[in-house]
Amino acid sequence: DIQMTQSPSSLSASVGDRVTITCRASQSISSYLNWYQQKPGKAPKLLIYAASSLQSGVPSRFSGSGSGTDFTLTISSLQPEDFATYYCQQSYSTLQFTFGPGTKVDIK
């Protein structure tokens, strides 16, 4: 199975800060990497697909980059509604999709 790790596991930031979250795969997954945002008590929401494509309706302050084993999600200017947990997901292995452990972004 392809294992996914994320760092940091949590971070505290202020409104307006630039935030970067890293996701690493245990083997190369090309660009088969997706990012989701989850707020407490809610279902996850797709933000970025195929490593760097912004899902329709998602604010442009969100961006994704990377390929192979290392990926990043960047929020260019953190907004109050962005405080949430962020998960990466590999879709390279269709026999076993896997998610990262999540990164919780909270208010400093």
Add this chain to the structure above:
Amino acid sequence: QMQLVQSGPEVKKPGTSVKVSCKASGFTFTSSAVQWVRQARGQRLEWIGWIVVGSGNTNYAQKFQERVTITRDMSTSTAYMELSSLRSEDTAVYYCAADREYLTGGNWFDPWGQGTLVTVSS
């Protein structure tokens, strides 16, 4: 708009089974796949399996291979996930999600259902 609506919360005894439904609207159900994911309280998202709606082909995570069955009813645009031999560790919120780009190898999940809490307790 595109939407998946899941069935309500369930309380089950250990050793029994649960069947969760997921009704789709606002997109072409028969051209999509449906993924199932669960999340125990405070834990990460855990993939269970998926079904290609048109063909009915399924694929399950090895962990659930022996206990899970995913089906669909194209006439009602509904997918189902049944988990058997329930144990306390299966207590979690179960989500369905549409996979509308599976044919292109995309396999990103959007939209998601609202989630169904399954509680396993004696």
